[in-house]
Amino acid sequence: MAKTIQTAIEAGSRMAPAKFYIKITPDGPYLLYGNPPMDQEIIVPNDEGSSWTYRKGNHFSTTEEPTALCRCGASKNKPYCDGSHHHTDWDPKETASHKPLLEDAEEYIGPTMVLADNEEYCAFARFCDAYGRIWNLVQTAESQEERDLVIHEAEHCPAGRLVVWDKETGEIFEPPFDPAIGLIEDPVIKVSGPIWVKGGIRIESSDGSSYEIRNRVTLCRCGQSQNKPFCDGTHVSAKWHDKLPMEQEAEVE
Known part of the structure; x- marks a missing residue:
């Protein structure tokens, strides 16, 4: 029987409408429900070279219900799952705490x-x-x-x-986010970042419980985080890049 944990909502956040949620499969992709908009979010530096704002890049369709998003990092059709998790070396186990x-x-x-x-x-x-x-x-x-x-x-x-x-x-x-998905790109250090989940979208564990509802959440996209399903920055040391095209390189503001 699936473990049931009461869903908490972080102070300052609000839960998105129930149609929006992400289901984590035990050894495969994230299943995205509700068809929220999904765009690249490209980190733009200030005049000193430090991260300062985001610029939207390419838009990606979420018209399928659900939309399967790669979480092993090996798909040849990113950001979508193409079944590569079946034959790549990665650990799908969720290790993050359910504590607030x-x-x-x-x-x-x-x-x-x-x-x-x-x-x-x-x-x-x-x-x-x-x-x-x-x-x-x-x-x-x-x-x-x-x-x-x-x-x-x-x-x-x-x-x-x-x-x-x-x-x-x-x-x-807290920024007033509507439910949306971002694919973070970091041209300054030449890596691709996590899936940015915005606007209180519920994230459901493979065991059927839900993680704390938060306005801002980042999910591992490279498959190498030690705090799955959440990003822990490992994509940087791994120099992971999704190879998705960007409309243009980030500009200094």
Whole structure:
């Protein structure tokens, strides 16, 4: 009998309509339901070469129900599954905890804001270093300009490992995402990143339980994460690239 775990919703997030969800198959692809839009999300650096924003690249169809997305990293038809998981060397086992992300997060308390960080979910997108490391910035941020920079760096973390809120009011700052799927591309370091799940789309484990609902989640796309189904940044050390075409190279802003 499948293990049943009550679905939690992270503070500051809201669950997408029930038609949107991702089912993880035991030794195969992600099955995407609800036909949300799916586009490349290309990381664009600032004038200092640090990650600063995203630019949409190519659009991909999700008109099939469900749409099978590769999670072993070996498909020749990315981002879709082509059955390569049957004959490639990878470990499909889910190893991530079902505990809420914030439960094991470390807090950094500043004069006006609090930052929570759960490093286990780092997707190595590097927005946290854009104009100073966010862990240092939050501890001195008082002016609106300083607060806006902290919020920008936190909200652009695709994995949601970084969550920031107002110290006085408790307001959590989250981007207002609609349900959507992104395929992260990182031209600066010449790798392809995870599947970016936006807008509170439910992720269902192969055992039938659901992971915590979050506004921002990144799923492993290279097949090598040690925190499956979530990305842990291994695509960077593995120098993994999906070989999908991009409309143009990222431009400096």
